[in-house]
Amino acid sequence: MSAPPILLIEDTPSLQLVYDAIIRGAGHAVICADTADAGLTGFKTHKPRVVVLDLMLPDRDGLELMRECLALNPDARFVVITANGSINRAVEAMRGGAYEFLVKPFDEGRFLAAIDNALRDHVRPPEETPEVLNDFRGFIGSSDTMQDVYRRIQSVSRSMATVFITGESGTGKEVCAQAVHDSSTRAGKPFVPLNCGAIPSDLLESEVFGHLRGSFTGAIADKIGAAAAADGGTLFLDEICEMDLNLQTKLLRFLQTSTIQPVGATRARKINVRIICATNRNPLEEVRRGRFREDLYYRLQVVPIHLPPLRERGEDVIAIARDAVRKFAAEEGRRFTGLAPEVEALFRTLPWPGNVRQVINVMRNVVVLNDGPLVTQTMLPLEILHHHEAMTNNAGPVGLPPEKPVVSLDGLMGRTMAEIERMVIEETIARHGGSVPKAARVLDLSPSTIYRKREAWMKDAAE
Structure with a gap:
C-alpha cells in the first residue's frame, strides 16, 4: 500500500504552489486545500499522517481546525505555519498538540526536515504502561516528577522546536539539554553549551556569532562563534536571562531568520541549529521587569521543561x-x-x-x-x-534561611580589602548552594564579574 498523501492547507495561491512543488519534489504525494472546510474534508477522506497547516485561514481559525482533526485522529502530525507577528499563536498550537511550527519566511531545507521528522515519528509502536526509569541519560531517580521529565524529553527530542528549561540552580539543566540533544535526530552533530552569565556582555556577541580579524581591539584572528560551531546540531544557551538586551534583539533576529552575521562581517549566512535555553530565574518576572524581551520569551518558550527541586x-x-x-x-x-x-x-x-x-x-x-x-x-x-x-531544635521552617546573624568583624580585622572581598563573595556563593547567579543578585554584581574574579584568584593561587 502506498503511504497516505500529505495534506497541505494554505489559502495563499502562490505559497500553496511553492509548498506543493517542494513536497512533491521530495517524493511525497500531496493533497491541497485552501480553506478550513476543504481541509477537514481532505483530512476525513485521505487520513493523512502529516498535515501542513497555515494558521491564518479565511473561513475558520487554524487552531480550531487542528483540534477538531486531532480529536478524529490523535496520531496525525501537524506542522503549523505562522507569520513573524504570530509567534504566540504558534506556541499555543504546540501546546495544543502541533508537532512542529515554522515561522515565515523559512528555507526549503527546514520545511522538508520538519515534514520528514513528522513522518518518521508517526510510525512507532503503541505505548503500553509507561516504563519506570531509574536513570535516564545522565539523570538519576525514579520519582513520579522525574518520570514526567523523562517522558517530556523523549517527546520533544523528536521535534525541532525550541526548548526552554527552568529550575533552581543545581537541578541539572545542562544534563537535561544534553539529554534532549542525545535523544534527537541531531545526536551525531555538535552540542555546544554557552553560559551567558559567565561571559562579559561586551564579548558575548562575539562568543555567540563569531567575529572577523580586526573587527575590534583584540580581535587578532577570525573566530567561529558558538552558533556556527553548532551548525547541524544544538546550541544550548544557559542562564539566558543574563543576556544583554541588545544581544537579545540579535538573538531574536537569528531565531526568525536562521542567519548569523559575525562581528565585522558584511554578509549574513544561513545555519541550521536547534536552540535550547535555560534559566534559574522566573522568565516571566524578568519580562515584567523589562530585563527580558517579551517577543523573545514567546519565541523561546515553545516547549517548556521544568526541573523540580x-x-x-x-x-x-x-x-x-x-x-x-x-x-x-x-x-x-x-x-x-x-x-x-x-x-x-x-x-x-x-x-x-x-x-x-x-x-x-x-x-x-x-x-x-x-x-x-x-x-x-x-x-x-x-x-x-x-x-x-x-x-x-526547631530553629525555623525547613527550607527557609535562618534569621540574619549578628555581624561580627573579628574575622575581618587585619585583612586587606581584597581578602575581605574574596571572603564575602565565596561565603555568599556557599550559602546559596554554589550558585554564582544567586550570589551575584545578593551582592548586586554581574555574574560575569564574579566568574572573572574567581578565575583571577585561581591564577594567583597557581603562581
Whole structure:
C-alpha cells in the first residue's frame, strides 16, 4: 500500500504552489486545500499522517481546525505555519498538540526536515504502561516528577522546536539539554553549551556569532562563534536571562531568520541549529521587569521543561547519593559501599537548597576525606550537621534561611580589602548552594564579574 498523501492547507495561491512543488519534489504525494472546510474534508477522506497547516485561514481559525482533526485522529502530525507577528499563536498550537511550527519566511531545507521528522515519528509502536526509569541519560531517580521529565524529553527530542528549561540552580539543566540533544535526530552533530552569565556582555556577541580579524581591539584572528560551531546540531544557551538586551534583539533576529552575521562581517549566512535555553530565574518576572524581551520569551518558550527541586523528588536523593558514592569511591580508590541508615534518614529530611549539585559535592567531600565502608553522620561536612541540628531544635521552617546573624568583624580585622572581598563573595556563593547567579543578585554584581574574579584568584593561587 502506498503511504497516505500529505495534506497541505494554505489559502495563499502562490505559497500553496511553492509548498506543493517542494513536497512533491521530495517524493511525497500531496493533497491541497485552501480553506478550513476543504481541509477537514481532505483530512476525513485521505487520513493523512502529516498535515501542513497555515494558521491564518479565511473561513475558520487554524487552531480550531487542528483540534477538531486531532480529536478524529490523535496520531496525525501537524506542522503549523505562522507569520513573524504570530509567534504566540504558534506556541499555543504546540501546546495544543502541533508537532512542529515554522515561522515565515523559512528555507526549503527546514520545511522538508520538519515534514520528514513528522513522518518518521508517526510510525512507532503503541505505548503500553509507561516504563519506570531509574536513570535516564545522565539523570538519576525514579520519582513520579522525574518520570514526567523523562517522558517530556523523549517527546520533544523528536521535534525541532525550541526548548526552554527552568529550575533552581543545581537541578541539572545542562544534563537535561544534553539529554534532549542525545535523544534527537541531531545526536551525531555538535552540542555546544554557552553560559551567558559567565561571559562579559561586551564579548558575548562575539562568543555567540563569531567575529572577523580586526573587527575590534583584540580581535587578532577570525573566530567561529558558538552558533556556527553548532551548525547541524544544538546550541544550548544557559542562564539566558543574563543576556544583554541588545544581544537579545540579535538573538531574536537569528531565531526568525536562521542567519548569523559575525562581528565585522558584511554578509549574513544561513545555519541550521536547534536552540535550547535555560534559566534559574522566573522568565516571566524578568519580562515584567523589562530585563527580558517579551517577543523573545514567546519565541523561546515553545516547549517548556521544568526541573523540580530535589526536595520534591522523594527517594531520589538517596539514589543520587548512592550513585555519587559509588563513582567517587572508584575514582579515589576508597572502600565505600553505601550510606548508613541514619544518613539516609537525615538526607530525606534536608531541604538541599543546592539540589543535586549540593548532594554530589557533599558525597565527594566525604569520599575524599574518609575511607568507608559506609557513609556515617560523623563524616558529613559541618554545614550539613549544623543544618540538621538547627532543624532538630526547631530553629525555623525547613527550607527557609535562618534569621540574619549578628555581624561580627573579628574575622575581618587585619585583612586587606581584597581578602575581605574574596571572603564575602565565596561565603555568599556557599550559602546559596554554589550558585554564582544567586550570589551575584545578593551582592548586586554581574555574574560575569564574579566568574572573572574567581578565575583571577585561581591564577594567583597557581603562581
